[in-house]
Amino acid sequence: MESASLLSFLALDLLLVCVPGADWAYVIAAGLRGRRVTGAVAGLVAGYALHTVLAAAGLAVLVAGSPRLLTALTVAGAGYLLWLGWGVLRRPAVPGTAAEADDSRVFLRGAAISGLNPKGLLLYLSVLPQFLTLRGDHLPVPVQTAALGLLHMACCAAVYLSVGVLAHALLAARPAAARAVTRTSGAAMLGIGAFLLVERLATL
Template sequence: MNSQLFLSFLVVAGALACTPGADWAYSITAGLRQRSFVPAVAGLCGGYVLHTALLVAGLAALLAGIPGVLGWLTVAGAAYLLWLGATTIRSWRGASFGGGAADLSAPANQFRTFVQGMGTSGINPKGLLFYVALVPQFVNPEASLPVPVQSGLLGLTFVLLVAVVYSCVALLARKILHARPAAARRVTLASGIIMVGLGVALLAERLVPVLAPAVLHG
């Protein structure tokens, strides 16, 4: 693999991982409300592992090329973010941050947190587009490693980057805000609002082009 291409990928992928969004909001919420944020971060990473597997298998490009697939993924992702954001907003008033994190010792709760995290990143069409549109630009067809292997290594590198970034985000949220219950509640509310806002934006991105001609000709 070309070292210069790989370093360029690290810069771009690192910048994307450090860009706040739904993943950040979920990481912050996990850091504030849960005993361990590991299941949440693992779930977020699991979604990107799924995207990596699709990329290596060639299914990511196939799905992106099928008319309507990205549209339905956008609607599903938006609906999921709206539900997750609404759940966070509903729970923020009764959340307690001053005396210790919530008990997540039950395996069922940890698994649910993992699945929610995986859904947050895995169903996001932006993640699919990242792997379809961006990762192939850093693959060198003339390298000794086969293209699928290069694609897999780049995809897993991004998974490692987001694991580090999201863990830091969750840990900083816990360390900085855990001793400040009022501030923590405000951040939790903001996280829920961000998720809802992103869900609305995704729906608008999908529905406005469809509805606009009907309104103009109505």
């Protein structure tokens, strides 16, 4: 794999990761609980690790080519985002409040958000292939796919950890602002979940 391709993918991937979405909403909410930032980010990255494994094994193409399976995945992911967003709106996190879940549940929620997100799967299908080298003198395609997937996971870890830490640092002494930001994050989860659900069902 050529270094120019890696740099081009890194630039594009960072741009995509820096666009706020469900991952941002979750890590901001988790960031207000301080010690849970790393668990939330680890969960999100674990979800993308699943996408990487699927893509490297060639299963991602199979999922994308099955409308029923992709619809089921989309509905599950959208439903989970709706449930989680509603929970955040009902009980917005603020600095100093009691923990609502242990670290393992924070991790699992993050993994579910990114792992069930069909947009993540499509990212691996539409973006990664453009940076693969198919000539025989390069690494096998599964190895290249895994390398790009690991690079994407590293970008996610760096960006989301920064977002979570900054959310905690800037809002720790501002409970009212923290509550407002958390509610905005919950509303974003609801909006993204509803959009995914409507978008997918409209294609049936």
